[in-house]
Amino acid sequence: MAVQIKLLRVLQEKEFERIGGNTTVKANVRIITATNKNLEALIQEGKFREDLYYRFNVFPILVPPLRDRKTDIMLLADHFIQKYSKEHGKQITRISTTSTDMLINYHWPGNVRELENCIERAIILCTDGVIHSYHLPPNLQSRETDGSDTTIGGFKDIVANMEREVILEELKKTKGNMAKAARTLGITERMIGLRVAKYEIDPGWFKQRGKN
Template sequence: MSTPNTHTPDSTTRKEASAKRKTKVLIVDDEPAIREVLEMILQEWGYDVRLAADGAEAKQLVESYDPEIVISDVVMPQLSGLDLLRCLKAGNPSRPVILVTAHASIDLAVESMKQGAQDFITKPMDYPKLRAILKAAESDIQTRQTSRKLTSQLERGSGFGEFVGTSAPMREVYDLIVSLSSTDASVLITGESGTGKELAARTIHRLSKRADGPFIPVNSSAIPETLIESEVFGHEKGAFTGAVVTRPGCFELANGGTLFLDEIGEMPLPLQPKLLRVLEDGKVRRLGGKQEFEFDVRVLAATNQEPRQAIQEGRLREDLYYRLTVFTVHLPPMRDRKEDIPLLAQHFIGEFNKKHGTNVEALREDALEMLMAYSWPGNVREFRNVMERALILSKGEWIETFHLPPYLRNPGAESSSKIVLPLGITAAEAERELILKTLEKTGHNKAEAARQLGLDVKTIRNKLKTYKIED
């Protein structure tokens, strides 16, 4: 004979709630009736409750019971609620304390919040408001615990060298970097702007047998076309107007170490065959010079473009590409490693707390959700800038949604792929609007804007000069 199921939905819910660990709450009030009513209500809400009749008893219970949340009356004999608040904050600054009073005043509320109270509520008690305050306090406790777990994870090492992240795409990158560090082969590092290509190159160098030698980075897109040949090969005194002293090129400077050629796809075409010849011969001659210098250099190159597309479009020589690409390391964009965002956020909070002398604990859950929902076209570079901005704007322990940039809070307005142009606009004005809007969308990352628009970085720079906008 089967036994009828006597469990109601409410009783099942209560059993599930009791199975979870209950949040410990200490109630401090000199009125017995208030204590008992609060105890009954909070136990019904699923809290583990202890009672104290005054501040002195509360201090003893804090030692033995270690409550996670304290609800205290303000006006009590001997030790007032504000005095108790100061004592509790001295012992555990992060413990939420909620103050209650029958004599509400703005001055008292301001003073209690200044002393570190979680919130302030008046008698007669607004129980829905109290429950909301308790839920907010529990959320803070949970966020703080998560933050400390992430910080502990970072301290133990959650990445590789200066890289932060444990996602599968990044672990593949770390494994490849380790393998490449034991060889002297050329490597092409690919990835969108802001993914950390130079950091990858520096890590390969630091782990290699050349670690004690120089690491010389050269950004092909940042050097004017008229100067880049001199930068790469060096020049003798008097080789050209303005060459008042002899200057060694980057191959000589990197001798015994590593030369990093960043944005190789932006290197002027006339220079590419000369670079190829130097790489194949292992010798370099300065501009205006006759003597050739031998060098011992490992070359790492990087590009934010699709290399084969750059070859098809005639911007990168195929023979140079193959000379530089014995191995390829591809760095994933942020949108493909979103599981690393909480760890990266905590890493930057720690970094910028030290830099700016702040004490931000963590991101609020809804702020983290905003970061997780965004596509991050500027990748880690953009993410880092957003985190620094938010931390500076935050005046307390938490980064809130309103500390994030407007384009993150209202993604629909910013992520639209349409640019509306007024009637009668000229082609030049339309081009200007397109370039500036794309730069705005990419966080003023010129290399990424150039990639999205199918232009050279130099073209973007020249256009900005034409528009009289600071580069």
């Protein structure tokens, strides 16, 4: 609270004294502040001065949490990919479809900082120029993407996500040719057919895309 009183004086009187000094210094500044706290609640708790709050609250700009700005997630992800690809000497060409879905559907309790850390981790682990789902943190690979409390998933979800993504990537390379994809993966056509049905993958989409 003592610091708040001093800051209030700077805002009201536009003057202050340096630490250890006794000369009053005039201040002609504009102050921009940011917080992730509920200041009105802190005022009620007696932890934040009401007069200082109204001094700050001249032109408030409310920024919604990242989970409410779905369209910003991939824009920010692309920015962080460029930043950390250069920093770690990697050539990252794209993010897989499965990884994109995970990033968009996750609830991001840590907001932009958590997304940044997530992308840097993925780039460090990436070896083939593509960020896959298994490069993302485990909490993104489970079913807890919406922030709900569930014990279903865990290891089985991670394995399923990896399997689905490997099949998607191979179908993309073979333009939807399941026979070629099966041979490359070292499995039978029947097995890849079962997996395609299980994960609701449409090989025809890749065939159509290959014609364009």
